[in-house]
Amino acid sequence: TSIFSAVELAPRDPILGLTEGFNADTNPNKVNLGVGVYYNDNGKLPLLEAVKAAEKTRLEAAPARGYQPIEGLGAFNTSVQNLIFGTDSPLIKEGRAVTIEALGGTGALKVGADFLKRLYPSSKVYISDPSWENHRALFESAGFTVENYPYYDAATHSVNFAAMKAYLAALEANAIIVLHACCHNPTGADLTAEQWKQVVAVIREKNLIAFIDMAYQGFADGITEDAVALNLFAASGLQFLVSSSFSKSFSLYGERVGALTLVTENKEESARVLSQVKRVIRTNYSNPPTHGGAIVAAVLSSSALRQQWEAELATMRERIRAMRISLVEKLKEKNVPQDFSFVVKQRGMFSYTGLTAQQVEQLKTEFAIYAVSTGRICLAALNTKNIDYVATATASVIG
Ligand code: PLP
Secondary structure (H helix, E strand, O other): OOOOOOOOOOOOOHHHHHHHHHHHOOOOOOEEOOOOOOOOOOOOOOOOHHHHHHHHHHHHHOOOOOOOOOOOOHHHHHHHHHHHHOOOOHHHHOOOEEEEEEEHHHHHHHHHHHHHHHHOOOOOEEEEEOOOOOHHHHHHHOOOOEEEEEOEEOOOOEEOHHHHHHHHHOOOOOOEEEEEOOOOOOOOOOOOHHHHHHHHHHHHHOOOEEEEEEOOOOOOOOOOHHHHHHHHHHHHOOOEEEEEEOOOOOOOHHHOEEEEEEEOOOHHHHHHHHHHHHHHHHOOOOOOOOHHHHHHHHHHHOHHHHHHHHHHHHHHHHHHHHHHHHHHHHHHHOOOOOOOOHHHHOOOOEEEOOOOHHHHHHHHHHHOEEOOOOOEEEHHHOOOOOHHHHHHHHHHHHO
């Protein structure tokens, strides 16, 4: 018999399964709102001009492809710290931030999870209810037990902060709390700066460990504005972890560019932490690939390219916002009974629309519009050509 005969077929990834169904659909009006990527107004995945320019320069320089250091490209790691904390951050000056280049935001979360498991083997991990669909499996695969903390309130389409705070305040010391820095996936509902202050206070008081996931910096209000949670944690003097993803903000999904930053007590502690994080990396994938990090570092460290990138990021952010506003207006024009104005308040690429699983199914079978059964839609999949069709279909299934 085969050495693999006991292997059972794993369940299909629900979102990838949706895309397979979409690809096979022959309806010319089909729309895939289930995706987790940014499409431009032509419904295409963009290659940013700033990225193109940095790639051209790199291609002409034709650098050799030696191994990178275990922690990745130094220039990339420095650029990431400057981006997330600001160039004047005392954290950086005092050597309290350790950054390693990771394989996307997912890779950063996994390196952080593996490191924390060695340090706090009996801690539990707490993720928001609901959260990005990979958070639970990722921390479980690092060996943790994962629980949900209260987060989204479907009735108000926003965060039930009182419940979240009360839950965190009752947790055991060294519990690991995964927080979305901005543009919460899947709900689009974020904490206010005032609420973040209270989260920092609870984390300090209860000796909890914050792991902040920042996959959409620049997609809500702007690069610095979206770092409000990070800045509050930075100012608190606490130690914490941050995973960054450049998949969306640089439209570099397949290049797998991300970073893990650990904020320590002092420079000497940073050296010890880095040495242990490097052991985690060495035994997983040894060192990260060269291309994506080099491109992001080149863009962030050239003032011209950085300016160009910021403008392109603003275009993505503003287009998503325009789609939110337009969708709400169109639904109103069609006299739907519900008030959808909350969609404009939600931030980032996603919205929990409140559509039921049955309505989502109807959108698919009657209109070839694909969405996740939870009612999550990706606003960045809407454009000026398909939004009327989507609004009409939505009004029809809820009417
Ligand atoms: N964290 C959140 C909240 C996300 O939404 C995503 C991607 O969808 C990730 C992490 C993973 O990012 P990456 O694709 O860079 O691994």
